Structure formats: structure tokens, C-alpha cells
Amino acid sequence: MARAAPRLVLLGLLVLSLCCDACKKVTFHVPSVLEADTLVGRVNLNECLQSAEHISSSDGSFKVLEDGSVYTTSAVSLSDEKRTFTILLKDLQEHVEKKILIDLETDEKKKTRHARDTVLKRTKRRWGPIPSVMIENSLGPFPLQIQQVQSDTAQNYTIYYSASGPGIDQDPKGLFYIEKETGNIFATRAVDREQYPSFQIICFASTPDGYSPEVPLVHTIRIEDDNDNAPYFTQDVFEFCVPENSKPGVVVGTVTAEDRDEPYTLHTTLKYRIVSQAPSVTPAFSLHGDTGVITVLSPQLDRELVSTYTLLIEVRDMAGQPFGLCTTGTAVIKIEDTNDNAPTFKQLQYETQVEENRVNVDILRISVVDADEFGAPGSTAVYEIIRGNDDHTFEITTDRNTNEGVLCVVKGLDYENAKQRILVIAVNNEAPYMLAPHSQQVVQSTCTVTVNVLDIDEGPVFKPCFFRMDASECDDIGTNIGKYLAEDPETGNSEGICYKIPPGQCNWVNIDEKSGEVRTVRVLDRDLGEVKRGQCNITVLAIDRNGKTGTGTLQVVIQPCDRSYPRILITDYIMCRDRKPICLSAGDGDETSYSMPLVYRMTDRSLGSMWKITRHNEKSVYLSPRGDIPFGTYTIPVSVSDSSGRQGISEIRVNYCDCVTPSDCGVARSAGSVTLGVWAILAMILGSLLLLLILITICGCCGAGVMHRQVTDDCANHNLIISNTEAPGEEVMDHNIIPLQTTDQVGCGIKTGDQQTFEMVKGRGHTLESVRGGGHQTLGSVKEGGGGQAMVDTCRYSYSEWHNFTHPRLGEESIRGHTLIKN
Structure with missing residues (x-):
């Protein structure tokens, strides 16, 4: 009853929504007796429903026309003083209905007062009758009179009637006809309303001579529906x-x-x-x-x-x-179907077997029972291993065709480690479980699977399968750095197993075929190109007596070794705009002898387009720029290796400066003028004259053959004593001073013993470059023209060459001093 109440409320609302709204009630005063086709009155239909498409009367004795005229369809006798009926208006498109209530009241006084007029007078105008009505599927008899049209002019003329239109002279032809003298309209046969719901014919009234005293009349014949069609x-x-x-x-x-x-x-x-x-x-x-x-x-x-x-x-x-x-x-x-039935296993215990080391092989099919629709998400099984598969050795999937669970081994099992595995498998559906009315919650179904591992003859196994060995750069060739052994998984020992390293891998170690000892076959170097980050991974094969093979990975890591290696001792240089090459020579702090020749190489390939190395001899090289490069400081990594494989890397820093001499590089020049005292100027002039005297003396000695010592073919970077010409005695680093030094270093132009070597610059535009290194100054020279050409290795210069080199500079100093004195 509680559920029926809302339905009754909804039904009541539906009935109310379908009820018609009532419009203004209309009252007509009529005689107590009305003949057929009598006009009762007229109603303004537009006031009630302007868009009315269907007009009907609740009383079959009355008809309502489209203009609101109400006619009787048959003789009506009002036995009571009052009669009521309803006019129903409908808008079919908007589904709106309206009702007009009609009251017919008899007025005896009015009737008595006009009774004579009513009896003596009758409305004779029949040219505009109400629409005719014909019942569909009428049984006749035919011809059946359905209406009569008359013209009031028939009182004065002889009138002949005629008609045309659908049903007369248009399809369906011959259905109706009109009598010429009387105006009676007859139907000749039955009509189907569903085929012809109405007819509009045109009626004509004319005299015998063809005169038409009336306007043609459009007359509607409506076919009244008969319930002749079943739904x-x-x-x-x-x-x-x-x-x-x-x-x-x-x-x-x-x-x-x-x-x-x-x-x-x-x-x-x-x-x-x-x-x-x-x-x-x-x-x-x-x-x-x-x-x-x-x-x-x-x-x-x-x-x-x-x-x-x-x-x-x-x-x-x-x-x-x-x-x-x-x-x-x-x-x-x-x-x-909904998933209101949980799947259950047909068996709660299963047992199967698989050979060890088998991979990607199906070992068992498990079935479930599910009352839901087969193939629907509510019955499609989803299997899950909930216990015994922590190492993810097994997988279980669903066969869509049979809804079975297929258990598969995805990782090889080891008989020696575990001879049996026990799995617990649970099952669900793709769709979530829906608890049906009046049912109880179910428990997830599970089953147990016992997997027996079968023993087979296996190949050797390295333990561990990935093994690291450390080696040192100091190890000699043939050094034993360790053992890498495999064992037979059946017996647990390594007897009868041979070892081998396949070709195409790191070729600086090998393994003994029987003992598994790993030894070096060459000097190890972390910086070699084939060694990545100082290590190399090597695949090792182990073969037993039956020819079965096992593999393992050996990782050899080269550890750095503290040993002497060739390196460039002097690493800081200044290069002026004349771009004279720099001579590089290697050595070490322990005077270690290296196997010649030494090989120099720039390790940064990106600098190869800017700098180049040119061999000088088997111990030294020249470093020079390629073409024009911008001024600035360059860091150039250079590796030096001897023929025994020992190698060292040094970073050479070259300050390429916009200067004439190296001493000018980095000295700030004041924007204002500098005024020197008279004594300072005299000291500069005396210093210059003293320098000139020393140079002339040295040149005279060389020209006279006093110095008979030979100059080496090395690039001459020589050292002379630095002279301080002015108290308080600060060191003067001037490019015009040629220092002397005795050294035992063998390299770029340095001679052993007490020999003093010199190298001067020939040709215009060349200057002496002082290079800092080891607390002394070195000088280098380049023959004019073509950077990187053959170097000049002689100190046999004439007095005129020395004079040409020193005289302009003394002149410049004299002029500079004279200017300062004037200021």
C-alpha cells in the first residue's frame, strides 16, 4: 500500500494535467421546440482558444461551425426549462483543450409574445446551410440524401441547382450528385473516412437562361467516423x-x-x-x-x-x-546478467610437475564454476597467485575460450634449491561482485597447487654469475689477479670443467683453461680508449665433460697506481702576437729514464682545429696555433707516453696576449704622463750603455773564436744572470737581458754540463720571449715566415746582426728618457 500511494498521486496529477480549462459560459434563450438545422446562436470561439483546430459538441443534437454558429442537427424539444451541453476546442499541435459550457433556457413570455411571428414567419434562406454529415461505411439505402441547398431567389425566379468538385466531377467521381430542381444532395455509395475525411463541393444556383442570382456556395460534406479500424x-x-x-x-x-x-x-x-x-x-x-x-x-x-x-x-x-x-x-x-554468483574452483587441490630450468612453459589448467552468463564480465575469471610466488617464477592467465586458468613458469626452477613449490591461487570476476537480495556475502574461493621440480643434467654454473676482480696499473704482464670458477650443479665441484674467453672482448687478460686463473697479458692502463671508466666486462665460458656450457660475467676493474710517468714540467706560457711556437719537453721529478721516443698527443680533440703539435726531436715537440685565433688564455691537455706504455697527462696553459714582449703582457699602462727624476733617467741611460757593452763583448768573443763550444741542435731556451741596475735592487725582467744558467736538464735546447748556449732571432719583426719556468727565463726564436717552419738552431751570429738587434732598442730608450727629462 505504501508503494501504491505515490502511483495514485502521479495518476491524479496526470488526470489533472489532461483536464480542459473551462472558458466563459454562454446562455442562449430558445423556444421549447427547435427544428432541425435551426440556428441556436453564435459563440466567439477566439476568446476561448484562438488556435482551435478541432471543434466538437458533447451533445449530438447540436453542431458547432468554425465561425462559432451553433445549429441543431435534428428536431429538439426542451421538455425542461434548461438544457446544457459543452463545446470542446482542441489545439492538436500544442495539446491544449478548452471547453465552453452552453446553457439553453426557454423563455415563455418571449415565446408567447412572438409566437405569431414564429408561426407565420420562417427563415427561408437556405443558401448557406451547415456542413453536411455522412456516416462512413453507411449501409444506405442508396442513393442516400444527405443535404438540401436552396436559394431565397427561388421565390422570384425559377432556379436550377448544380454542383462540382471532389466526389462529383473529380475523383472519386460519381460519389455525390445534386437534383437540379430541388437542390437535394445525394450519396451514391458508402465512403471510407480514413481515405476521404471530408469533401468540399461548389454549389451553383442559376435561372434557365443562365442568370446566376446567387454567389456560388462552397459546401462541406464531412464524413463522420465509424469505429471500423482496430488499433x-x-x-x-x-x-x-x-x-x-x-x-x-x-x-x-x-x-x-x-x-x-x-x-x-x-x-x-x-x-x-x-x-x-x-x-x-x-x-x-x-x-x-x-x-x-x-x-x-x-x-x-x-x-x-x-x-x-x-x-x-x-x-x-x-x-x-x-x-x-x-x-x-x-x-x-x-x-x-549481473555478477551475483561468485566463481568457485572445481577442485581444491592440484598437483603438477616441471623440469628444472624450463622457461615459458604451461604446466597446469585450472577450472572454475560460475552460474553467471558465460563470456560476460560477471563470469570471466581472473586468477591470482596469492602465496608461494614471491620470486615471480610463476604466472597465471585466463583462457578466454574456456575460462580456465593457465599456470605458466616464466623463470627457470632449480631442483638443487627446491624440489617442490606450493602455490595458493584465488579467483575473482572481471566485474565486481554484487550481493543479490536475500543472499549472504560469499568468501573468495582458493585452491592449492603443488609443483614438483624434476631433476635434469645441467651445464656448469658460475658462482657468482657476475664476479668482479681488481687489477692495478702497476701489475706486470702475466700477473695473476684471481680465479673465476664454475661448478657442476649436480655434484657441487669444479672437476673436469674447462674455461674459455670468447674472442672479440677485452684482450688484456686471459683465463687458464683448467685452473680458471685470470692473468694479465699486457700493461693495464685506465686511460686507454677500449677501457670504459677503468673497467671491462668479459663473458667467460665453462664447458663440462659432456659438452654442456655455462656462462658467467667477469668484471675487471683497473685501479690507479702511484708510479712515475712522463709529464711536462713547465706548463705556463705567454705567447705574444708574433705567435712564436712553444717548445714542450717532458720529464719527471725522479729523473726517471724513459724509453724513447716520447709521443705527445692532445687529448681534447676539439682543440685540434686551433692548435697543433710538431715534432722537434724524440724528446720534445713544438706547440703552435693554427691560423688566427682570438687573444685569451687556453688550457690544452697534452699526454706524453713512452714506448713502454707509461703515460702522463699535463695541462698546458697558454696566455695568448696582445703584446710585443712577454713582459708587456698584463702590465697596466697609465693614461696620464709619467715624470721621472734626473737620476732615474741617468740610471736608465747608464744601464742601457752597460747592456750594450756586455753584448758587444760577448759578440766579439764569439766572432774571435774564443767560445769554441758547439751548440746543440735542440731548441735553445737558455738562462743568463739577471742584472739589477738600480738600488734598492729589485729584479728586472727585461726582454733585452739574456740570462745565463748552468743546468743538467736534457730537453728543449738545454745542454748538459757547463756549456752556455744562445739563440738569437734573425729577420725583422721577431722578439725574444721570456717564459717563466723553474725560477729562470728561457728564450725561443722562429725563422721568419710560415708559422711552424723549420726552427733555427744555431748561435753563430755576426756582430752586425747583434748590432741590428740592440741598436734600435737603445735608440728608443734614449728618446724616451729625453722626453721624460723635458717633461
């Missing part, structure tokens, strides 16, 4: 779906029917009902009689019990009255 369903079979366990009141679908009879009449007012249900169990559905909406009635729709219902439905017109016409149709309702 029919719009589909042969209605098919609907509804989920199982749906609650009562859930809408399943709607059946619809139509009727070809006149709309908005009882002939087309339809009612629906369920005639029968198959299977004939407890009624599961209800059907709304007016709308055809099917809803769930039973609270327990179980697809597993009944998957499909077939309903035989009847539709009847005349609002379902027994005398109405009816038709039956079929509605098929399929119950959709």
Missing part, C-alpha cells in the same frame, strides 16, 4: 532488457499502438493490458494501461532461474470498453 502495435515484437535483481518500479520499456480512426475520440482512446506471461511463474512485470509503460513488479528477477520473459499484450480502443476493437502484440524482456 495496431507499431512493432511486431517489442524487445527490452533489464538487469537482474532490479527493484520494483524500474522502467523496462514502453509499448506503443496506433489507431487509424478519428483522433481524440473514443475510437482512438486506447487501453493496454498484459494478457499472459511466459513462463507462467509469478507475474514479474506490470503494464500501465494508458501509457503502455512496462515496469518491474517482482523484487526477485534472477537470470539464472529465468533469462527471458515473453509477454502477450492487448491494446483496445473505446477506452478499453468490451465492445471496443482490440489487437494483441508481443514483448520479449531479456534479463541481463
Whole structure:
């Protein structure tokens, strides 16, 4: 009852919404007796519903025309003093209905007062009669008179009547005709309203001589509907779906029917009902009689019990009255599956076996039972290994064709480690479980699988399969850096196993075929190109007596070694704009002898387009720029290696400066003038004269043959004593001073013993470059023209060459001093 209450409320609201709004009531005062086709009065229909498309009367004795005129259709006698009926207006498009209440009242006084007039006078104008009505499917007899038209001019003229239009001289021809003398309209046969709902004919009144005293009359013949069409369903079979366990009141679908009879009449007012249900169990559905909406009635729709219902439905017109016409149709309702049945294993214990080391092989199929629809998400099984598979050796998948679980081995099993594995497998469905009404929560189904591992003859196994060995750069060739052994998994020992390193790998170690000892076969160097980050991974093969092979990975890591290696001692240089090459010579702090020749190489390839190395001899090289490069400081990594493989890397820093001499580089020049005292200027002049005297003396000695010592072919970077010419005695680093030094270094132009060597610059535009290194100054020179040409290695210069080199500089100093004195 509680559930029926909302339905009654909704039905009441639906009835109210379909009720028509009442318009203004109209009262007509009429005689107590009215003849047929008598005008009762006129109603303003537009005031009630301007868009009325259908006009009808609730009383069949009265007709309402489109202009609102109300006529009697037959003789009416008002026995009571009052008679009431309703005019119904309908807007079919907007589905709006309006009603006008008509009251007919008799007025005896008025009737008595005009009784004579009423008896003596009668309205004779019949040229505009109300529309004619003919019942469809009339049985006759034919010809059947349906109306008479008359003209008032017939009192003065002889009038002949004629008509034309549909049903007369147009299709359907011959259905109607009009008598010439009387104006009576006759029908010759029955008419189907569904084919011809109405006819509009044109009536003419004329005299025998052809004169027309009346305007042609447009007369409507309406075919009144007869309930001659039974309703029919719009589909042969209605098919609907509804989920199982749906609650009562859930809408399943709607059946619809139509009727070809006149709309908005009882002939087309339809009612629906369920005639029968198959299977004939407890009624599961209800059907709304007016709308055809099917809803769930039973609270327990179980697809597993009944998957499909077939309903035989009847539709009847005349609002379902027994005398109405009816038709039956079929509605098929399929119950959709929901996951209200949990899957369960057919067996709770399984046992299978697999050979050790087998991979990607199916070892077992597991079946489940599920009452839900096969293939639907509610029955598709999803298997899961919930215990015994921590190492992810097994996988289980679902075979979509059979819904079975397929257990597979994805990692090789080891018989020696475990002879048996026990797995616990659980099962669910793709769709979540839905608890059905009046059912209890189920527990997840599980089963146990015992997997027996079968022993097979295996190949050798390295333990561990990845092994690291450390070696040192100091190790000699043939040094034993360790053992890498494999063992037979069946016996656990290494007897009868041979070892081998396949070709194409790091070729600086090998392994002893029988003992597995790893030894070096060359000097190890972390900086070699084939060694990545000082290590190399090597694949090692182990072969037993039966020819079975096992593999392992040996990682050899080279550790750095503290040993002497050749390196460039002087690393800081200044290069002026004349771009004289720099002579590089290697050595070490312990006077280690190296196997010649030394090989110099720039390790940064990106600097190869800017700098180049040119061999000088087997111990030293020249470093010079390629073409024009911008001024700035450059860091150039240079590696030096001897023929025994010992190698060192030094970073050479070259300050390429916009200067004439190296001493000018980095000295800030003041924007203002500098004024020197007289004594300072005299000291500068005396210093210059003293320098000139020393140079002339040295040149004289060389020219006279006093110095008979030979100059080496090395690049001459020589050292002379630095002279301080002015108290308090600061060191003067001047490019015009040629220092002398005794050294035992063998390299770029340095001679052993007490020999003093010199190198001067020939040609214009060359200057002496002082290079800092080891607390002394070195001088280098380049022959004019073509950077990187052959170097000049001699100190046999004439006095005129020395004079040409020193005289301009003394002149510059004299002029500079004279200018300062004037200022």
C-alpha cells in the first residue's frame, strides 16, 4: 500500500494535467421546440482558444461551425426549462483543450409574445446551410440524401441547382450528385473516412437562361467516423532488457499502438493490458494501461532461474470498453546478467610437475564454476597467485575460450634449491561482485597447487654469475689477479670443467683453461680508449665433460697506481702576437729514464682545429696555433707516453696576449704622463750603455773564436744572470737581458754540463720571449715566415746582426728618457 500511494498521486496529477480549462459560459434563450438545422446562436470561439483546430459538441443534437454558429442537427424539444451541453476546442499541435459550457433556457413570455411571428414567419434562406454529415461505411439505402441547398431567389425566379468538385466531377467521381430542381444532395455509395475525411463541393444556383442570382456556395460534406479500424502495435515484437535483481518500479520499456480512426475520440482512446506471461511463474512485470509503460513488479528477477520473459499484450480502443476493437502484440524482456554468483574452483587441490630450468612453459589448467552468463564480465575469471610466488617464477592467465586458468613458469626452477613449490591461487570476476537480495556475502574461493621440480643434467654454473676482480696499473704482464670458477650443479665441484674467453672482448687478460686463473697479458692502463671508466666486462665460458656450457660475467676493474710517468714540467706560457711556437719537453721529478721516443698527443680533440703539435726531436715537440685565433688564455691537455706504455697527462696553459714582449703582457699602462727624476733617467741611460757593452763583448768573443763550444741542435731556451741596475735592487725582467744558467736538464735546447748556449732571432719583426719556468727565463726564436717552419738552431751570429738587434732598442730608450727629462 505504501508503494501504491505515490502511483495514485502521479495518476491524479496526470488526470489533472489532461483536464480542459473551462472558458466563459454562454446562455442562449430558445423556444421549447427547435427544428432541425435551426440556428441556436453564435459563440466567439477566439476568446476561448484562438488556435482551435478541432471543434466538437458533447451533445449530438447540436453542431458547432468554425465561425462559432451553433445549429441543431435534428428536431429538439426542451421538455425542461434548461438544457446544457459543452463545446470542446482542441489545439492538436500544442495539446491544449478548452471547453465552453452552453446553457439553453426557454423563455415563455418571449415565446408567447412572438409566437405569431414564429408561426407565420420562417427563415427561408437556405443558401448557406451547415456542413453536411455522412456516416462512413453507411449501409444506405442508396442513393442516400444527405443535404438540401436552396436559394431565397427561388421565390422570384425559377432556379436550377448544380454542383462540382471532389466526389462529383473529380475523383472519386460519381460519389455525390445534386437534383437540379430541388437542390437535394445525394450519396451514391458508402465512403471510407480514413481515405476521404471530408469533401468540399461548389454549389451553383442559376435561372434557365443562365442568370446566376446567387454567389456560388462552397459546401462541406464531412464524413463522420465509424469505429471500423482496430488499433495496431507499431512493432511486431517489442524487445527490452533489464538487469537482474532490479527493484520494483524500474522502467523496462514502453509499448506503443496506433489507431487509424478519428483522433481524440473514443475510437482512438486506447487501453493496454498484459494478457499472459511466459513462463507462467509469478507475474514479474506490470503494464500501465494508458501509457503502455512496462515496469518491474517482482523484487526477485534472477537470470539464472529465468533469462527471458515473453509477454502477450492487448491494446483496445473505446477506452478499453468490451465492445471496443482490440489487437494483441508481443514483448520479449531479456534479463541481463549481473555478477551475483561468485566463481568457485572445481577442485581444491592440484598437483603438477616441471623440469628444472624450463622457461615459458604451461604446466597446469585450472577450472572454475560460475552460474553467471558465460563470456560476460560477471563470469570471466581472473586468477591470482596469492602465496608461494614471491620470486615471480610463476604466472597465471585466463583462457578466454574456456575460462580456465593457465599456470605458466616464466623463470627457470632449480631442483638443487627446491624440489617442490606450493602455490595458493584465488579467483575473482572481471566485474565486481554484487550481493543479490536475500543472499549472504560469499568468501573468495582458493585452491592449492603443488609443483614438483624434476631433476635434469645441467651445464656448469658460475658462482657468482657476475664476479668482479681488481687489477692495478702497476701489475706486470702475466700477473695473476684471481680465479673465476664454475661448478657442476649436480655434484657441487669444479672437476673436469674447462674455461674459455670468447674472442672479440677485452684482450688484456686471459683465463687458464683448467685452473680458471685470470692473468694479465699486457700493461693495464685506465686511460686507454677500449677501457670504459677503468673497467671491462668479459663473458667467460665453462664447458663440462659432456659438452654442456655455462656462462658467467667477469668484471675487471683497473685501479690507479702511484708510479712515475712522463709529464711536462713547465706548463705556463705567454705567447705574444708574433705567435712564436712553444717548445714542450717532458720529464719527471725522479729523473726517471724513459724509453724513447716520447709521443705527445692532445687529448681534447676539439682543440685540434686551433692548435697543433710538431715534432722537434724524440724528446720534445713544438706547440703552435693554427691560423688566427682570438687573444685569451687556453688550457690544452697534452699526454706524453713512452714506448713502454707509461703515460702522463699535463695541462698546458697558454696566455695568448696582445703584446710585443712577454713582459708587456698584463702590465697596466697609465693614461696620464709619467715624470721621472734626473737620476732615474741617468740610471736608465747608464744601464742601457752597460747592456750594450756586455753584448758587444760577448759578440766579439764569439766572432774571435774564443767560445769554441758547439751548440746543440735542440731548441735553445737558455738562462743568463739577471742584472739589477738600480738600488734598492729589485729584479728586472727585461726582454733585452739574456740570462745565463748552468743546468743538467736534457730537453728543449738545454745542454748538459757547463756549456752556455744562445739563440738569437734573425729577420725583422721577431722578439725574444721570456717564459717563466723553474725560477729562470728561457728564450725561443722562429725563422721568419710560415708559422711552424723549420726552427733555427744555431748561435753563430755576426756582430752586425747583434748590432741590428740592440741598436734600435737603445735608440728608443734614449728618446724616451729625453722626453721624460723635458717633461
